[in-house]
Amino acid sequence: MEASMEAARGSGAKHIILVHGACHGGWSWYKVASRLRSAAAELLGYHVAAPDLAASGVDGRRLSEVPTFRDYTGPLLDVLRSLPAGEKAVLVGHSLGGLSVALAAELFPEKVAAAVFLAAFMPDCVSPPSDVLLKNGARENYTPSDNEMKPQDADGKLPSSFMFGPQATEQMLYQLCSPEDLTLGKSLMRISSLFLEDLQIQPPFSKDHYGSVRKVYVVCKQDETIPEEYQRWMVTNNPVDEVMEIDGADHMAMLSTPDQVVKCIIDIAKRYS
Template identity: 75%
Template structure:
């Protein structure tokens, strides 16, 4: 999923990172909108929405992905392959925020800005799992019919996670069209929060992840990661800027795509 480029223009990269159980497909409206808007404005952007491991159309299955780093591998590979001197605007949604944080920790010199769209955003004090566990323990949202299965008996495979149909309709996609809800129910795959692996990781460092410029984008009608919890993460890990999108549920890229496109382009132009 890449935009056409003016061969004489300096390339800018926007990488859109999906959340758990989803894939690059969840960005289809925003990816198309970014390409059209950038072309109309004369910007040379390459827009990429990779499928993380065992997600979207990636042919691996969850039991083949043992760690969060392996899961995030396609994003890390995308940054690793950038030509010298080029940087990317990373936009992480939901669990994708932790993938963006890992990428910023590993390749801080390749990240122009890390944007967290209603996403989990870790700090540099606690293990990356903390933002997930604090959210889960705080009774922020009822899990309804979501399913989580424990690790295998030997502890080698990650616990699995899957959104239930009721949760999708009532808590995740409540402002989305019936067509997008139908699409989601047909395309989501069993995923993992990789809690065990993330608990064992050291906190991300101030010198690397902490040095990357950050923007948090609050989705005000999100009932999966409510606004109050989004702002709690910001309070614990201050960012360069907080932006808001009104009328957006957790799946803002589907419920409010035009606003998300404008927000990302504004961020990409500001943080060069």
């Protein structure tokens, strides 16, 4: 990725950075990333990256080596930090990746052309970042699943680990995906964390930084993990510049409806560059 990033910088390129959710990695964007990279005529000059966050994908760290959400998001922050002055990126966050995008926008607002939330947790500028995670779990119609969350250490210094269960993966994440992508997901997912302990003690993101960045929410209408009703509540709670929607998309929209996701990203890149 580093060599291609250098080549992109040399051409004065702009950037699209795809940010995965919990237990996943950059691999989950393989359909979208490949389609975006081949859309040269429509995305002239854009470089597409799908980095692995810490202890995710092929990143070599263990979860115990990633004590905070900022540490977890570090690879994304490093990419933004390395962009030359004046260059901006469209950040596309999926699921927990929405909070990583929000943190990146908080720290580097001048480098974010648009923050895109694809069936993602989107925080506001009033409550701790953990609030949108906790409210989703506290919904009246929340369906218990076989996801597993447990302590990493006896003294509670590390955030609890998290892993999607087989039933939740099949029925709430990948229910509209192909059998091949379901198999891929089950094979490549890693134990991760929601970092609730850390996110609960963090201050709200600021209006001057995160709040100043242009935002687009892409609603996935058949999502069973972050249902449409809750996605739209987050938009009402923290209004955005634009709302798009994809019908027929489950939580893993980048796998179940990749062409529609690509179209949304291209439209956003054109309008918000």
